[in-house]
Amino acid sequence: MKPLPADRRSTLLAATAASVTVLLWASAFVSIRSAGEAYAPGALALGRLLSGALVLGLICLVRREGLPARGAWPGIVVSGLLWFGLYMVVLNWGEQKVDAGTAALVVNIGPLIMALLAGWLLKEGLPSRLLAGMAVSFVGAAVVGLSMSGEGGASVLGVLLCLLAAVAYAGGVVAQKPALRHGSALQVTTYGCVIGAVACLPFAGQLVSDARDAPLSATLNMLYLGVFPTALAFTTWAFALARTTAGRMGATTYAVPALVVLMSWIALDEVPGWITLTGGLVCLAGVAVSRSGPRAEAAPTASGTAPATGVGAAPASGPKPRSERSELS
Template sequence: METVRSTTRIVLAFAVIYLVWGSTFLAIRIGVHEVPPLILAAMRFFIAGLVLYGCALIQGSASPTLRQWRSAILLAILIFVINYGLLFWAEQRVPSGVAAVMLATIPVFTTLAEILILRTQRLTLRLVIALLIGIAGVAVLMSRSLNLGGAPIDHLGALALILAAFTWSLASVLTRKMHLPPSKLMNSGAQMLAGGAMLALTALPLGEYQNFHPLAVSRAAWLALLYLIVAGSILGFTTYIWLIHHESPTKVGTYAYVNPVVAVLLGYFFASETLGLRTILGTLSVLISVLVITTTKSKSVSA
């Protein structure tokens, strides 16, 4: 009986990181149609960060030291202010499913950073082919010359998403060298708190508060924000932390292939987003690239 319960919990946990995280892209798109993007992102991460930070304190985790706060703030700038800030902004111009596919290139940029910057990864023929396939997938989504049906995605939005993916990968690489709170709950809570606060401040010079009228925002947009906070950040993250301790990182990492597919399908069925040959080919190319890269055994450069 205990084995059955454990298996059920694991299946439900995978369902959360597959479906919930994949659906957050559609929730973002619903929200940014009525709430300025940086304000929406600020509310999501500040509130979620406050909850996670409080839960970590209740569990007995120590508050971050000054050195740990400095590291958390730097990562918050890369992940929440730049990465998520650009994602929320870009979803005003780019379909939610395609946005998810573009961010699926994060492992591609992470591998490039390990090869070119850290020099901790060796370039192999397998990686070269995988990187080229990923780049080709992005090119298919952006190209105006390929006659594949469906309009190419907005170039400015696409560039914002590429920069977002790059900054996340850079943060992933830097995390390994930074002094952060040992508690993952406290670490994420601190980063979300800092990121939410900085997003709120960044929205000020951009004039977003002048265009934000809370009473004019529809119930759907507020529900989308609530979903992002509770399901996307709090439930999704805590489920991920639990799952990473019960399953192998390789299995848990499969969310990177599933989330874009979920986002594309939800966008098609619930937001009337185009699902033509262009989107299908671009998505498959990016996902094949990510699959090959994440399943390639690391070959470290000799000292």
């Protein structure tokens, strides 16, 4: 069997990594709601980050990963504070006020913010297929979220908290993208997680108090959040992000609400209605649209180099590697 070309293999690996991330992040919505019954938002975030940082640190030791280069640290610090820290605290809090579907809907506004920020700061542009796919997926996510909002409607505070989580998520991803030019996915994820944990240390007392009274199932859910949706999923996300654009990676997370429906159905015995299922299919269709398109690459500039403008721009010595410009399809 003829081996795949290097660029095609890289694209396939990025697609696989993105799929793992989406599945694990969808499961996080169910685990957060379960653990949130016994743990306060800040305590849950700290426990999740500490367990995630421990696992990531051990992997770094085994792989003998050193410190990332100096150029990676600004992005690591910003993503650590915004995405690992602020995002997790406010999402935990928001999910105590609204149901999982509404939370998934509001958080999935994040890719829209992300694509705009990436197009502006990272000079990724806004391809028409990406915008079209995001529009379709947003409609699907809205249908899923509204169909799961319940009779009492969503808490205004909860929606605002989830919106803040979406902004923190988008800002963290855009900050992380240029950091991946100077450090590995494992390095960027590990130290971002550590910074997020340090930022959440004021909740240490609450964590100890909650852990003393929490049932085993809630504590296991917290540990699961740290090991899988954090340590593993954030690493696979960073791996895929290094090989595609932030805007296109953000569009893949529109599959999360549909997966949340399925997982809630299995784990919580919540049978979704036809409207919810239809919204989930529309959501996935939008992801497919955003990933589709011609494979032809744009020609390089007359000098043979890519422009070096803006945050995270390619070095002036040559065009970006194909792996960073290719699609996830």
